[in-house]
Amino acid sequence: METRQLESTPGFVIFDLPDAQHYVGDTRLGSRLIPGNATMLLRHLTYVFATLEQQRSGASIGLKSDPADAAGAVEALADELTDDFSSGRLSTSPGLRLDAELLAPVLAHDQRNLIGNDDRDGISFNHELIGVGAAAAAASLLGGLDGKRIAIEGFGPAGLGIAREAAAAGASIARVATAKGCTADQIDGGQLDPTALAEAWLADGEMCVATLSGDGEPAKPWTVWKDDVDVLFCGSKPAAMSGDGAAMAGSTPVVAFSSAAVSSKALAVLRAASTPVAADFVAAAGPALGWWADPVLTHDDLRSATADTVAAVMSETAGHDDGPFMAACYRAESFLQTWQDELPFGRPLG
Known part of the structure; x- marks a missing residue:
């Protein structure tokens, strides 16, 4: 697992597995966010992808800002990681204390099929x-x-x-x-x-x-x-x-x-x-x-x-x-071993 500190705004990005095709996970906002608290959030996605036999990995973005400063933090994030977002290497969704409107500068780069956002009776x-x-x-x-x-x-x-x-x-x-x-x-x-x-x-x-x-x-x-x-x-x-x-x-x-x-x-x-x-x-x-x-x-x-x-x-x-x-863990890990030298430490358990 790699944790990268953001340079343009207080915060971090966590990548669960090395050399994945894509990284996916929520962006959360909070002045007291701790990288370790996001481990199981991104591990869940890593095991989802392994279950589907996709060489993708969970990720997590934490913006360590107060809600009043959210817009500026998101703009800084979008600028700093433009290459990751625009290439599709990193995709994110609104998480804790963020919605689609606030995260719009980042979501504008999302290359995923957005059918999942469609409204279905509320x-x-x-x-x-x-x-x-x-x-x-x-x-x-x-x-x-x-x-x-x-x-x-x-x-x-x-x-x-x-x-x-x-x-x-x-x-x-x-x-x-x-x-x-x-x-x-x-x-x-x-x-x-x-x-x-x-x-x-x-x-x-x-x-x-x-x-x-x-x-x-x-x-x-x-x-x-x-x-x-x-x-x-x-x-x-x-x-x-x-x-x-x-x-x-x-x-x-x-x-x-x-x-x-x-x-x-x-x-x-x-x-x-x-x-x-x-x-x-x-x-x-x-x-x-x-x-x-x-x-x-x-x-x-x-x-x-x-x-x-x-x-x-x-x-x-x-x-x-x-x-x-x-x-199900054993099944997912069997696939992970086809493209990872080591399994991630810890299964998706709270």
């Missing part, structure tokens, strides 16, 4: 593809989603994508959780409607859990881990599922859908219980399939490609003695 197509992939991973673990009950931790645009896909496959949504709490269970007989979820999220953001709990108060966020559902989705942040959360989940299968959402302690607890865990870098691989896709491919083409790819990887890694998460 969420981006990238978030929809995460939903497609996560639902496909869950279906692989459970033998289908029809009649299954699900819970979603880290509910947001990607979580809404999961809810829509799972409901379309016949699942019911028992509860969702944000940092503000977890929805009460006794809503519409213990089920949440994707349309109501969308309306609440778009209107109230993380406070949607209060709206969706009706007259009652939302429960504590950690109650989302209760083991009375058929599958748990997690994706609020790195290490969203801790060892304590894993202990609550028991034998309930887990699908991670954001960078390093399962902690190393949680994975150990779940493996000891023989609980299957679908890796984040498998379930959330859909957007990367679109970044260099042929422009003639449609939304439906990429939805199908995502579902088929995730299902194929889940099938290939099913039944491994170490569980599907570790089997």
